Amino acid sequence: MIADPCLTASSGSGRMASSGLSILLALVFSSFSFVLSHSNRVMWFQDLFPPNVCPINAKANTFYGIMFDAGSTGTRIHIYTFVQKSPENLPELEGEIFESVKPGLSAYADQPEKGAETVKRLLDMAIDAVPPHLWKKTPVVLKATAGLRLLSEEKAQALLLEVKEVFEESPFLVPENSVSIMDGSYEGILAWITVNFLTGQLSGQNQHTVGTLDLGGASTQITFLPRFEETLKESPGDFLTSFEMFNSTYKLYTHSYLGFGLKAARLATLGALNMEAADGQMFRSSCLPKQLEAEWHFGGVKYRYGGNKEGETGFKPCYLEVLKVVKGKLHQPDEIRGSSFYAFSYYYDRAVDTNLIDYEQGGVLEVRDFERKAKEVCDNMERYNSASPFLCMDLTYITALLKEGFGFRDNTLLQLTKKVNNIETSWTLGATFHLLQSLGITY
Numbered sequence: 426m427i428a429d430p431c432l433t434a435s436s437g438s439g440r441m442a443s444s445g446l447s448i449l450l451a452l453v454f455s456s457f458s459f460v461l462s463h464s465n466r467v468m469w470f471q472d473l474f475p476p477n478v479c480p481i482n483a484k485a486n487t488f489y490g491i492m493f494d495a496g497s498t499g500t501r502i503h504i505y506t507f508v509q510k511s512p513e514n515l516p517e518l519e520g521e522i523f524e525s526v527k528p529g530l531s532a533y534a535d536q537p538e539k540g541a542e543t544v545k546r547l548l549d550m551a552i553d554a555v556p557p558h559l560w561k562k563t564p565v566v567l568k569a570t571a572g573l574r575l576l577s578e579e580k581a582q583a584l585l586l587e588v589k590e591v592f593e594e595s596p597f598l599v600p601e602n603s604v605s606i607m608d609g610s611y612e613g614i615l616a617w618i619t620v621n622f623l624t625g626q627l628s629g630q631n632q633h634t635v636g637t638l639d640l641g642g643a644s645t646q647i648t649f650l651p652r653f654e655e656t657l658k659e660s661p662g663d664f665l666t667s668f669e670m671f672n673s674t675y676k677l678y679t680h681s682y683l684g685f686g687l688k689a690a691r692l693a694t695l696g697a698l699n700m701e702a703a704d705g706q707m708f709r710s711s712c713l714p715k716q717l718e719a720e721w722h723f724g725g726v727k728y729r730y731g732g733n734k735e736g737e738t739g740f741k742p743c744y745l746e747v748l749k750v751v752k753g754k755l756h757q758p759d760e761i762r763g764s765s766f767y768a769f770s771y772y773y774d775r776a777v778d779t780n781l782i783d784y785e786q787g788g789v790l791e792v793r794d795f796e797r798k799a800k801e802v803c804d805n806m807e808r809y810n811s812a813s814p815f816l817c818m819d820l821t822y823i824t825a826l827l828k829e830g831f832g833f834r835d836n837t838l839l840q841l842t843k844k845v846n847n848i849e850t851s852w853t854l855g856a857t858f859h860l861l862q863s864l865g866i867t868y
């Protein structure tokens with residue numbers, strides 16, 4: 426049965442989130458640096474919704490964008506819905522369908538077809554969510570982050586090739602370069618755009634943008650808009666990127682630290698990072714419960730790890746171990762000491778795990794709250810009832826990363842956020858804006 430092009434469906438097995446206030450994209454697309462001419466705009470929509478076929482109706486002009494985040498610990502699909510309520514008005518972001526699978530693509534380094542199969546299963550959700558008459562107009566893109574960056578070129582390319590085949594066999598629009606490894610600096614910029622767009626900071630006159638901190642499995646990003654000339658002068662050249670969007674040019678400070686994600690940091694603390702084959706060697710740490718001996722798989726490699734059976738355990742020795750991983754390794758912009766940041770991904774997850782914040786609500790924390798929790802967990806390791814033996818190490822790493830890595834103060838405020846207006850705080854929304862604009866699916 427051919428669907429009525431004037432009706433749209435937004436059903437699907439995934440979670441459909443509505444942005445509530447229907448976030449206006451007007452400011453976004455009207456002012457891109459490469460805005461299409463008016464005649465181009467009319468052409469695009471005439472093609473999609475011939476005026477004599479569809480009456481102007483709120484649900485008629487819905488369009489979609491599909492963005493895959495191939496992260497080091499999981500693969501996620503974000504299906505964004507946009508609505509063009511009338512030809513005069515600009516589109517609005519209506520909602521998002523989000524689903525994820527674990528492990529990430531890099532776990533299939535030696536079985537690329539199997540890896541691509543996980544992408545196919547997620548893409549099947551989009552088949553249900555997007556009405557058939559819009560499939561051909563709906564772009565699908567996958568961007569991989571640190572997990573694939575850490576694989577050999579050959580293994581990463583094999584995975585990307587298989588994913589590309591899955592896309593090409595799908596009914597969706599497959600743009601050129603639809604499957605790629607994303608540059609780390611884009612990861613930070615696009616997440617910054619998402620958060621500042623969703624919090625309304627990129628519209629209107631009084632823009633008070635917020636900095637963002639993303640802690641992934643294999644890499645971590647810090648991004649903010651410098652306010653002081655000093656920061657621009659003192660930052661390494663490749664930490665500053667000019668980005669044009671929403672009728673403004675933003676000169677952002679952004680950097681992605683590969684190997685400083687939470688899980689990569691576990692390996693670094695254990696002294697096991699970058700070991701192709703861990704050869705059954707046992708890696709021990711004072712950040713783990715004394716009697717623990719276990720195995721862990723990350724990036725397709727198996728590691729054996731355990732506690733310091735005879736030696737010390739607890740926060741103090743653990744902090745010294747973790748300090749070796751971060752001390753002197755990160756650039757510390759003075760300006761961030763007194764500002765507040767939005768923090769998500771593993772910052773959020775570990776704060777939830779230790780009841781520092783509520784899973785649904787998120788919350789505001791100070792850097793020292795992570796330290797307090799790290800002490801509490803590490804100094805009571807045998808008694809602390811935790812789902813993960815790494816909880817002490819993770820909290821200690823977060824503390825050290827924030828204080829000794831980036832140079833934040835104990836009282837720096839962190840706004841822990843998972844969703845804003847029901848939309849995931851992920852670089853994927855920023856990437857979708859960019860995608861739609863580059864394809865001319867905006868005006």
Ligand SMILES: O=c1[nH]cnc2c1ncn2[C@@H]1O[C@H](COP(=O)(O)OP(=O)(O)O)[C@@H](O)[C@H]1O
Nearest residue numbers: 496497498570571641642643644770771849851
């Ligand atoms: O869309 C999202 N919404 C919420 N959390 C996300 C999303 N995408 C990634 N995360 C979080 O990111 C962390 C995992 O990082 P990831 O697998 O992306 O590693 P990477 O960024 O180093 O490649 C987890 O804490 C996971 O909850």
Ligand SMILES: [Ca+2]
Nearest residue numbers: 496570641642
């Ligand atoms: Ca990520």
